[in-house]
Amino acid sequence: MTQRSSKPSRPRGPHPPRRRTGPARPPQEDPARLAALDTLRAVRQRDAYANLVLPGLLRERRITGRDAALATELAYGTLRARGLLDAVLTACSDRPLSEVDGSVLDALRLGAYQLLRTRVPAHAAVASTVDLVRAELGSGAAGFANAVLRRVTGQDEQGWVEEVAPDEDTDPIGYLAMANAHPRWIAQAFAEALGSRGEPLRDALVADDARPSVHLAARPGEVTADELAAMTGGEPAPYSPYGVRLEAGGDPGDLEPVRERLAAVQDEGSQLCALALTRVPLEGSDERWLDLCAGPGGKAVLLGALAALSGAGLDAVEKAPHRAELVRKAAGDLPITVHVADGRESGLPAGSFDRVLVDAPCTGLGALRRRPEARWRRQPSDVAPLARLQRELLTAALELVRPGGVVAYVVCSPHLSETVGVVADVARRTGAERLDTREFFPGVPELGDGPQVQLWPHRHGTDAMFCALLRRPA
Numbered sequence: 001m002t003q004r005s006s007k008p009s010r011p012r013g014p015h016p017p018r019r020r021t022g023p024a025r026p027p028q029e030d031p032a033r034l035a036a037l038d039t040l041r042a043v044r045q046r047d048a049y050a051n052l053v054l055p056g057l058l059r060e061r062r063i064t065g066r067d068a069a070l071a072t073e074l075a076y077g078t079l080r081a082r083g084l085l086d087a088v089l090t091a092c093s094d095r096p097l098s099e100v101d102g103s104v105l106d107a108l109r110l111g112a113y114q115l116l117r118t119r120v121p122a123h124a125a126v127a128s129t130v131d132l133v134r135a136e137l138g139s140g141a142a143g144f145a146n147a148v149l150r151r152v153t154g155q156d157e158q159g160w161v162e163e164v165a166p167d168e169d170t171d172p173i174g175y176l177a178m179a180n181a182h183p184r185w186i187a188q189a190f191a192e193a194l195g196s197r198g199e200p201l202r203d204a205l206v207a208d209d210a211r212p213s214v215h216l217a218a219r220p221g222e223v224t225a226d227e228l229a230a231m232t233g234g235e236p237a238p239y240s241p242y243g244v245r246l247e248a249g250g251d252p253g254d255l256e257p258v259r260e261r262l263a264a265v266q267d268e269g270s271q272l273c274a275l276a277l278t279r280v281p282l283e284g285s286d287e288r289w290l291d292l293c294a295g296p297g298g299k300a301v302l303l304g305a306l307a308a309l310s311g312a313g314l315d316a317v318e319k320a321p322h323r324a325e326l327v328r329k330a331a332g333d334l335p336i337t338v339h340v341a342d343g344r345e346s347g348l349p350a351g352s353f354d355r356v357l358v359d360a361p362c363t364g365l366g367a368l369r370r371r372p373e374a375r376w377r378r379q380p381s382d383v384a385p386l387a388r389l390q391r392e393l394l395t396a397a398l399e400l401v402r403p404g405g406v407v408a409y410v411v412c413s414p415h416l417s418e419t420v421g422v423v424a425d426v427a428r429r430t431g432a433e434r435l436d437t438r439e440f441f442p443g444v445p446e447l448g449d450g451p452q453v454q455l456w457p458h459r460h461g462t463d464a465m466f467c468a469l470l471r472r473p474a
């Protein structure tokens with residue numbers, strides 16, 4: 001990291017800031033920023049999920065319309081950009097961020113995000129943040145925040161990237177990671193999956209840093225994608241015959257077709273992976289389908305509806321009881337039998353299913369757009385234990401499927417250890433045949449050399465889902 005020497009000396013702040021004993025200012029003064037700040041705090045202190053905390057705060061405080069949109073943009077944007085913001089704040093502060101009071105740091109991140117990544121005028125971004133700090137921690141901390149943020153105003157985002165990122169020529173992955181607010185190890189994993197550290201990696205990280213559109217899946221047999229698009233103001237999705245893409249904000253759970261169970265919120269990539277399993281031709285019986293990792297039930301509902309139309313039935317296994325309950329609720333009157341069990345030893349009869357989905361637990365590196373804080377929470381050490389579990393679940397699936405039957409191995413991650421690494425290893429040990437999965441994603445462009453399929457936000461507008469189809473030898 002380059003340290004500037006020609007700029008004014010870095011601000012000195014109180015050590016540590018004094019917390020006010022009196023009540024904080026009431027939220028109505030700046031409800032959007034206060035809701036965003038409280039979300040950042042919940043994520044930092046309680047490891048909370050922002051997309052669960054913020055909607056609750058907005059409801060509880062009756063924040064709607066433009067204020068709700070601003071709170072969402074600020075909270076999610078700040079959480080996504082944390083690595084970049086911290087690098088900039090480090091360059092602007094007189095002490096390590098680890099020594100800055102957590103509440104002040106939340107506010108500094110919120111202020112820096114507004115300065116670097118929004119059109120909020122600089123004076124408003126600084127003043128509103130300083131007000132929030134003063135209300136909670138008093139004037140000493142507010143003075144410190146003011147000095148740090150004024151220094152941040154010294155240059156725009158690109159200027160700061162050039163200053164705090166590694167050199168682009170000697171470390172292109174490190175540079176792109178910082179420029180697009182991703183941890184380096186995740187950018188490295190994307191580069192390995194793409195086979196590139198140049199333009200494709202840049203495109204992938206840029207798309208992964210943008211706000212995703214909401215996708216709906218029309219319930220097969222109930223409503224068509226065209227009808228659902230007309231009901232919701234969305235557009236039929238480009239690849240899934242059941243998909244609709246929505247650009248509008250708001251809570252999609254409030255949409256009438258979703259409340260009426262005519263549709264569900266589901267990424268188009270997830271729809272395509274579940275559909276691919278149903279598209280493989282089978283010789284012989286085709287009546288018993290299995291979802292081995294079913295909670296909370298997104299793919300189980302799509303498969304269950306298709307099973308109902310074709311006269312088949314679906315068994316759904318889920319290890320976590322509360323998630324199994326979500327599958328039961330989502331299933332409604334579909335022909336789905338839910339089992340609370342470990343998929344590795346489910347007790348279901350071996351060789352008895354025609355089609356099996358293994359939508360395995362994974363790092364979720366393919367859905368970082370939808371979970372603002374996830375990229376900074378995940379660690380490289382998470383990968384190996386998950387890959388072990390994934391291999392065990394896929395092996396179990398290949399025992400549960402009948403000879404000649406088909407298994408879809410799906411993860412929401414492009415990390416090679418969770419994708420091709422798992423499939424190659426299990427196929428070698430079990431003798432399962434790897435099908436050309438691309439054939440079962442009709443009309444989807446840029447699927448590479450196969451035989452597996454890796455979807456990407458920058459290529460397909462979906463989450464970075466991975467799918468491999470395997471057939472148990474007859």
Ligand SMILES: C[S@@+](CC[C@H](N)C(=O)[O-])C[C@H]1O[C@@H](n2cnc3c(N)ncnc32)[C@H](O)[C@@H]1O
Pocket residue numbers: 270292293294295296297298299300317318319320323341342343344359360361362
């Ligand atoms: C990626 S999620 C599945 C998402 C689901 N298919 C959907 O579309 O909604 C993986 C699920 O596997 C469950 N799980 C974790 N370990 C498991 C195991 N050993 N056996 C079965 N399920 C497991 C997790 O609780 C989680 O609900």
